[in-house]
Amino acid sequence: MQLGVIDIGGTSIKYGIATEQGELSHLHSIPTEASKGGPVLVEKVKHICDQLLKDSKLEGIAISSAGQIDNIHGTVVFATDTIPGYTGTPLAELISQHTGLPVTVENDVNCTALGEYWQGAAKGVRDFLCVTIGTGIGGALFLNGKLYTGTSFSAGEIGHINLYPNGKPCTCGNTGCYEQYASSSALTQLVEQKFGKAIPLEQFFEMVKEGHPDALDLYTQWTADVATGIGSLVHIFNPQLVLIGGGISAQGEFLLQGIESSLSKKVMPSFKKPLSIKIAENENKANLLGAARHFLNMNPVT
Numbered sequence: 001m002q003l004g005v006i007d008i009g010g011t012s013i014k015y016g017i018a019t020e021q022g023e024l025s026h027l028h029s030i031p032t033e034a035s036k037g038g039p040v041l042v043e044k045v046k047h048i049c050d051q052l053l054k055d056s057k058l059e060g061i062a063i064s065s066a067g068q069i070d071n072i073h074g075t076v077v078f079a080t081d082t083i084p085g086y087t088g089t090p091l092a093e094l095i096s097q098h099t100g101l102p103v104t105v106e107n108d109v110n111c112t113a114l115g116e117y118w119q120g121a122a123k124g125v126r127d128f129l130c131v132t133i134g135t136g137i138g139g140a141l142f143l144n145g146k147l148y149t150g151t152s153f154s155a156g157e158i159g160h161i162n163l164y165p166n167g168k169p170c171t172c173g174n175t176g177c178y179e180q181y182a183s184s185s186a187l188t189q190l191v192e193q194k195f196g197k198a199i200p201l202e203q204f205f206e207m208v209k210e211g212h213p214d215a216l217d218l219y220t221q222w223t224a225d226v227a228t229g230i231g232s233l234v235h236i237f238n239p240q241l242v243l244i245g246g247g248i249s250a251q252g253e254f255l256l257q258g259i260e261s262s263l264s265k266k267v268m269p270s271f272k273k274p275l276s277i278k279i280a281e282n283e284n285k286a287n288l289l290g291a292a293r294h295f296l297n298m299n300p301v302t
Contacts (some may be wrong), residue, residue, distance in 0.1 A: 001059050003295055004052040004101075006045060007108065007287040008065040010034050010082050010135060014284060015048050017056055018292035020301055022119045024285055026055055038079070038086035045091075046098045053099065061095055061103045062295035064111035064287040068154040071294065074105035077153050080171050104295045109138035109156060110147055111290025112245050112280060117142060118293045120281040127239045130280070131158065131230065132246035136171075137179040141237065159183070161229055181225040184248045194218050205251055219258060227262035234263075234271050245280035252279055 005024070007014040009032060016027040030048070032041065049061055067079035067086060074092020092103040106114070113130040116122040122130075122142065130140040139158030141148040149155050159179035160172050167176025180186055184201060191204050194214060199207075207215035230242055248255065256277055264272070280286055 001301060002056055003292050004049060004056075004058045004061045005288040005291045006048055006061065006063045007111070007284075007291065008032065008041065008045070008063065009108065009287075010066055013044060013048065014288060015052065016288060017052060017058070018062070018288060020292075020296060022289055022292065024288060026052070027285075027288075032083075034083045037084040038076075038089050041083060041086065042089065042091065042094055045095060049095060049099050058101060060101050060295055060299065061099060062291035063091065063095070063103065063105040064108045064291040065091065065105055066108050068152075068157075069105050069107040069110075070153045071104070071106045071110070071149060074103060076105075082171075102295075102299060104291070104298050106291060106294040107140075107149075107153075107156075108132075108287050109140045109245075110149065111287040111294065112138075113140035113142050113147060113243070113290065114293045115282055115286035115289030115291075116243055116245075116280050119289050120286060121278045122241060122243055125241045127237070128241035128243055129230075129233055129237060129239050130243045130245060131233075133182065133184055133226070133244065133248045134246035135183060135185045137183050137229075138246070139233075143237070158229065158233060161232060163225065163229060178225075178229045182222065182229055184246070187222050187248075190218055190222060201248070205254070209254065220262075223258040224262045227259050227266055230259065230277075231263055231266035234267050234275060238271060238274075240274050240276070242275070242277045243280055244277065245283075245286065249279045249283070255279070 001020040003018045005018045012029045014029040017025050068077040076089040079086035092105045096103040122128050126145040128142045132138040137159035139156040161178040163178045164176035168180040170177035208219045
């Protein structure tokens, strides 16, 4: 079986072809241009499907998407104004009508978790949390061997845990949300405020590694906020694994050491023994793999 796999992110749309064994090929990406809105985005996805169908015989389309997703019907339950007019989009239905193929849609961070459970760092782990740190913070809950999506398909919005009451305003309408302090965009703002100019995060991390005092102080502050949010989740769910994904996960072991050092001071001893923290292995491919895995779960191969 070959599937067209598509990952709709806020910045880019990645796509390719996946087999039922989890092999990926024909990988490409295009800009999302999210500000142009949901209807334009749908047309982009249709165009991608047309391209994929020219290259290969496909038996379905599997989509990973930003936003809260009804993963049974493939509808966008809610999306922020990052993609205007996307809320309520019956994405699976629209793409199925266009292609004549079965289509599934799942939330992007849930796809990260599914991809890593199938072909990555969470293989064989029945209870884990997936935390993606990027422009915002996303989350997925994998409990007792299954994704937990909640009553209205919206579980895992950990970026909106309240970290500081009456803190910074958030795009969700509340204040003091986790992602306003612990995301990569929050770190970028902190760095600019501290040094009076914009510094790429890659350069900032090099400064930390070199022992620059101000950079070290800022990094310690940021990792403490990251660890505070993770610590709260650990105390609620008692997972075996916390999986870190998102763009900032490219820092690998260096990032893990900073988070683990702070987290060890915040978590009760009884939660530490079974707990490990890992970086997602499949990077940008995890969502494509997870989308394929969701399709296969919804349409078992006989």
